[in-house]
Amino acid sequence: MTQAYLETQDINETENNSLDSLTNLYESDFNLWVEATAQLLREGRLADLDVVNLLEEVQSMGNSDKHALSSDLVVVLLHLLKWQYQPNKRTRSWEKSIAEHRRRIDERFEASPSLKRYYLQIFDKCYRNARKQAKIETRLPLAHFPEICPFTSEQVLDEDFLPE
Structure with missing residues (x-):
């Protein structure tokens, strides 16, 4: 396997773990989830957002x-x-x-x-x-x-x- 492929896998794995942890945070500490989501938005890290729960909260x-x-x-x-x-x-x-x-x-x-x-x-x-x-x-x-x-x-x- 090439080095570029391995680096891409590492990035994808980190992003998936980040999204999983954000989703878990939504379920375990809503206020902290809100703060983390706001920080991600401020930083423009849209790909890292927990979009499913964010949409639910906006509609709510x-x-x-x-x-x-x-x-x-x-x-x-x-x-x-x-x-x-x-x-x-x-x-x-x-x-x-x-x-x-x-x-x-x-x-x-x-x-x-x-x-x-x-x-x-x-x-x-x-x-x-x-x-x-x-x-x-x-x-x-x-x-x-x-x-x-x-x-x-x-x-x-x-x-x-x-x-x-």
Whole structure:
């Protein structure tokens, strides 16, 4: 065997061992895996990356933002429903919760403007979830709350909007 062939084998073996150890690190110490991955990216060593797990984590980040947006939207809708359909039980905490979750949504939109499209896609589903939650929390029948959201998607985000 030639010297060049042996050197190529050594390099391939080292790269495979490096990738294997990075994959093992992902499973045993996630934070250290993140630091090692960031270092590899900084150094431009793309061939050494644990691409499978890196892709999974990048996708997970996007899903996490979407889940948080959905959760915040349900909370705003729930409290708007309670505000409108239980006027005699209005509390400052409901108003505070509405403001806080609107702020969170706004911050997500600032960080990722493309989430505005997703907001419109999930709006009706989030309303259905908020409606069911309102039934549980208020002990009013589900039919007490309209099947179609009585608030526009713009009103839900409007910091000055509270139903009468």
